[in-house]
Amino acid sequence: MAALVVAREARDFREATTLRLTSGAGLEAVGAVELEEEEEENEEAAAAKRARSFAQDARVRFLGGRLEMMLGFTEEKWSQYLESEDNRQVLGEFLESTSPACLVFSVAAAGPLVASQEIPRDANHKLVFISKKITESIGVNDFSQVVLFGGLPALSLGHVSAFLDEVLVPVLSNKNNHKSWSCFTSQDMEYHIEVMKNKMYIFRGKMSRRTLLPIPTVAGKIDLDQNYSENKPPQSNERIILHAIESVVIEWSHQIQEIIGRDAVQPLLNGLHLSPQAELDFWMMRRENLSCIYDQLQAPIVLKMVKILTTKQSSYFPTLKDIFLAVENGKTLVPQPGISITICS
Known part of the structure; x- marks a missing residue:
């Protein structure tokens, strides 16, 4: 009889010990989860703070205002664009770059605002490019004076053709711009201009x-x-x-x-x-x-x-x-x- 009592007490002790150990491990696990959630919340808060700080930059606000007018999107879409850390990095590199820089922005009817350093080949909607006039680092107050904005139509062929006919060819064909050239250089330039015009004219026909x-x-x-x-x-x-x-x-x-x-x-x-x-x-x-x-x-x-x-x-x-x-x-x-x-x- 005494042996049965001792065995029962030993079993109860082991179960109690197991319960206490299991309970302690659960508390540690809960604490680890809470710590991770707290760290994630801190990271999200820090990221949100960085996004707000970046959005408040005078240069960023200036670019956003001009792009909203030229592309016709809402202020909310600009805010959504700045929420992405990758987008902020692309725009930040453009703002701080001391080398020639250009960004091309586009937005589909129901899509997000997209920026790239090259003109998209498959773009079927209006594009707006931003380019720096100078390559040196500039201050915030002078930023609006050293950037150029331009629009590209959905079908860029007409834009290129108009530039060729109204700007490039008249400038290169103007004899007053050939004064410092030899007659052979001038004739060679006229020949290549003629070839370029004809190719563009033929290509424009094929497109139509x-x-x-x-x-x-x-x-x-x-x-x-x-x-x-x-x-x-x-x-x-x-x-x-x-x-x-x-x-x-x-x-x-x-x-x-x-x-x-x-x-x-x-x-x-x-x-x-x-x-x-x-x-x-x-x-x-x-x-x-x-x-x-x-x-x-x-x-x-x-x-x-x-x-x-x-x-x-x-x-x-x-x-x-x-x-x-x-x-x-x-x-x-x-x-x-x-x-x-x-x-x-």
Whole structure:
């Protein structure tokens, strides 16, 4: 009997000890969790404090106000942008950088505000860039005087084309800017400007799914009332015009052959299965493109170019005549009433 009592007491002691140990471990675990939560709260509070301090910077508030006006977003979206530590780092590097810096901001209709150092390739909405005029570190009070803001349209091709036509080409073509250059440098610059203009013009046509025939700049100097006699020796200016016309005729020939050479069954040969509507669309686009080319070939300046090649007995006249015939024959495959073409001979 005494042995049973001793055994029961020993068992109760072990259970009590276990309970006390388990309870103590639980308190330590709870304390560790509470400590972690407290540390997280402290970190969140510190992060929130840093975000508020950064947002109160006069330069940040100035940029936010201008971007809100140019991109049309709310003040809340700017605050949400500044909540991200990564965003604050990108903007902070721009503000403190002593080297040339530029940031491009964009915002979708229902998306967040995004900033990058390069223009996004897939942007389909308005962009705003911010660039520094100087590279030195500047004070807060002078910041608004040393940054440039600019907008880029959703389709940047029109922006680039306008810049090329209205700014770059006039500046580089201005003879007053060539005074310190040799005549060879000046002529080489004019040549590259002409090539650049033509490529941009052709590319702009492709973007609109049309074939645009570039006209040489010097052709604008052609006097439509002037007689270009066959026996009259060509003057220096006439020789330049003739060379420009002959050069562009070759370009036109390549463009026309690209259109005429397209085959409606080529996608089938490539293993694609197209519907009848796809073939109808092909012929419709072909007719519209050839009509666009026809209208360009009927322009007075083009007909004058034809006359010059004829009277000067240029070896490029047959090529130009082939261009007219190719357009005429191409339009015959897709009849369109009321259109004919006249070949100068």
